[in-house]
Amino acid sequence: MAQKGRLFAPVGEKEITRAIVNSFAKQFVEYVESDCIIVGAGPSGLMAGRDLARQGLKTLIVERNNYLGGGFWIGGYLLNKVTFRAPGEKVLDEIGVPYEKAQEGLFVADGPHACSKLIASACDAGVKFANMTLFDDVVLRDNSVQGVVVNWTPVRALPREITCVDPIALETKIVVDATGHDALVVKMLESKGLLKVPGHGSMWVEASEDLVVEHTGEVYPGLFVCGMSVTTTYGIPRMGPTFSGMLLSGKRVAETILESLRNKVGC
């Protein structure tokens, strides 16, 4: 409670530190084990996280940057308008983003508005985030992906002699690679010889963005792909800013995961 003549409550530095650490530690301990870990907080990862958390799944999104949203803040040519081909506008309705119709089947929204609403919508659904966190490795058990190994992003920027900061492991039922064209999780499995990913030679042809949605799903036991990492995984031609495809791919991966978990418990 504010004292007379003061605007803010008289809380000391040590109390602030305790509040930060306690709150962080409580959540961290809780999310050492979760239902689903999504690597990458771009539009497809956020959308997937939102839909999974809304169905009651304990969902953690790991993001290497401080900021969330990936490339969803801006559209083509660094302009902060993002476009959606129908039926992407239905997702905008769902998360409360205003948009205008540019022409039949094409809608345009403000990047900052769309991106912040999507982040807020994921948070409201109950998604938790580990930002400034690098994906380092996968946890493999019984020929299936059952977790990720992570580290702080700044560790990578430290001089070699002091990067002896060991990563830690988080366990989960499902991992989603939503790392965009990098497809970091898929590439990690490839480096272990568990699957084969095509090269980047197929950037030469125009493709329907439906392809991303149609190939969204499980790629290895316990590992699902959504968003642009789908194009890298399957060698589908790369495409420009296709936010409808990203949002629908996020929705599709959530549906597929829910279905696979239902099958696992047999109900």
Added chain:
Amino acid sequence: MDWVVLGAEELLGGEARKLKASIEETGFPLPAFKPYVYRVLLEQKSVNKETLAAMLAKLRIKGLTSKVGPNESVEPFPAEVAFEGRFLTSPGKKPYGIPYEGTLLQASLRPLLKKAGFSRLPSLPVVLLPDLLATFEPSDRRYHLRMNVLGFPALISIPGIVLAPAKPREYYLLKQSGMDPAGLNRAFKGLFIDHGDPRLPRVVAGLAFQALAYARTGNAFCDDAGCSLYNAHWHHELISLYGPDEAKNTGLSRGIPLCPAHSRMAKDWKVTP
């Protein structure tokens, strides 16, 4: 020699009648029209659904320069096989963008079509496909998209008509500068044959005729740029062949454009079936 066109209804929809009209106006005997090739193969029990889906998934080209060899054991992902399986009988809904090895696809379809009752000769199947086709070019060691692959069966890629021939150079410069594909296609409207273009069925008719000419004579191409047997590499060449647009074209014949020599040849075929 008789000929059969497979998949016109599924891939051209209502425009399939324009394909028929085009061939008819040329005065050449109409081919028989049959459903989409994979539907026919499944109905005739030439192959089962799982085998067919796996076969197609294996023929995907994943790298511009990484040659898909006939003996290469690329194990497709389950999602790729499932994707093929979902669209085997609904080609109109299949999203385009994945190129398939044209020569290997043709070789894989050959025995299946024979098993389904298509003899090598005298009947030529012309297969319309919703997929992109590419063939490896040894001279520059990379794959190139194709509108069609000649031989038995003849393959015609519907999205290949839009994507294989080169568009104006400025199109690619603007594309490189990051202009979005939809805006780009609006800006260059009319300068290339786009998806759903009214000229598309006539281009298909021309390519079907080319396949037939190759099957009968062994020569596919004609040097005359006003002949549908001309090997067009640019959209502007297709447009000068098939007309700037449908409206301006109504006074002209809507048949397949042919040079005098090939026009005579087609008439000879007509009288000696």
